[in-house]
Amino acid sequence: LERNRRISWGVDAESVLFGFVGLFRPEKNLELLVRAFAAAAISNAKLVLVGDGSGRPALELLCRDLHLGEKVIFVGSVQDMPSHYAAFDVFVMSSLTEQMPMALVEAMACGLPVITTDVGDVADILGTAKPPEIIASGDLDGYSQSLRTLAAQAALRRSLGAKNRERCMKQYAFPRMAKEYGAVWRAAIERID
Numbered sequence: 001l002e003r004n005r006r007i008s009w010g011v012d013a014e015s016v017l018f019g020f021v022g023l024f025r026p027e028k029n030l031e032l033l034v035r036a037f038a039a040a041a042i043s044n045a046k047l048v049l050v051g052d053g054s055g056r057p058a059l060e061l062l063c064r065d066l067h068l069g070e071k072v073i074f075v076g077s078v079q080d081m082p083s084h085y086a087a088f089d090v091f092v093m094s095s096l097t098e099q100m101p102m103a104l105v106e107a108m109a110c111g112l113p114v115i116t117t118d119v120g121d122v123a124d125i126l127g128t129a130k131p132p133e134i135i136a137s138g139d140l141d142g143y144s145q146s147l148r149t150l151a152a153q154a155a156l157r158r159s160l161g162a163k164n165r166e167r168c169m170k171q172y173a174f175p176r177m178a179k180e181y182g183a184v185w186r187a188a189i190e191r192i193d
Contacts, residue, residue: 009075016044016046016089016090016151017089019047019048020048020049020091020093021051021081022051023051024056028095030055030059030094031059032094032138033047034063034066035062035066035140036143037072037147038068039141040147042148045147048075048084049073050078052076056074086110089113090113090115091103091112091113092116092147094117096119096137097119098122099120100121100125107164108125108164108172109168109169111165113133113156114164117139118135122134127163131146
């Protein structure tokens with residue numbers, strides 16, 4: 001199914017597909033992502049933006065101004081997220097602010113390597129604070145370098161993706177999360193009594 005999705009986007013097996021999932025809002029700082037992708041100038045890469053929002057027209061204009069043409073694909077809102085994640089080679093985020101972004105956890109559960117800005121809890125979630133996975137917020141050059149690094153190194157993509165899936169299954173599996181949230185709720189109720 002992911003192969004069909006890639007074909008529908010004009011992405012061949014040799015291309016590296018960077019993918020974002022979320023709302024197109026100012027705090028997602030998608031301008032940084034698009035500018036870093038353009039600056040990276042990776043000949044065999046495409047960027048897929050899954051989602052929608054008020055920032056889409058400005059992003060489409062920016063892509064035209066940067067002459068990205070078919071290198072950036074706007075998918076819109078979708079229901080079938082697993083097949084979209086499965087089509088990506090690398091999950092990307094460029095937010096100015098986050099807490100615990102669910103798209104990040106979903107991407108990790110799908111075994112994807114990640115490039116993200118160092119905001120909120122993302123370093124704790126990923127278990128690292130270093131490039132190529134974590135980039136300082138607003139660091140265009142650093143972000144571009146991380147895109148180039150992961151585009152060029154398939155083995156690194158595979159190892160980071162495997163690490164992310166293992167970490168997600170260990171730290172964020174439903175039984176563990178339910179147990180920990182239950183403990184928090186019980187402690188809160190006991191304080192009230």
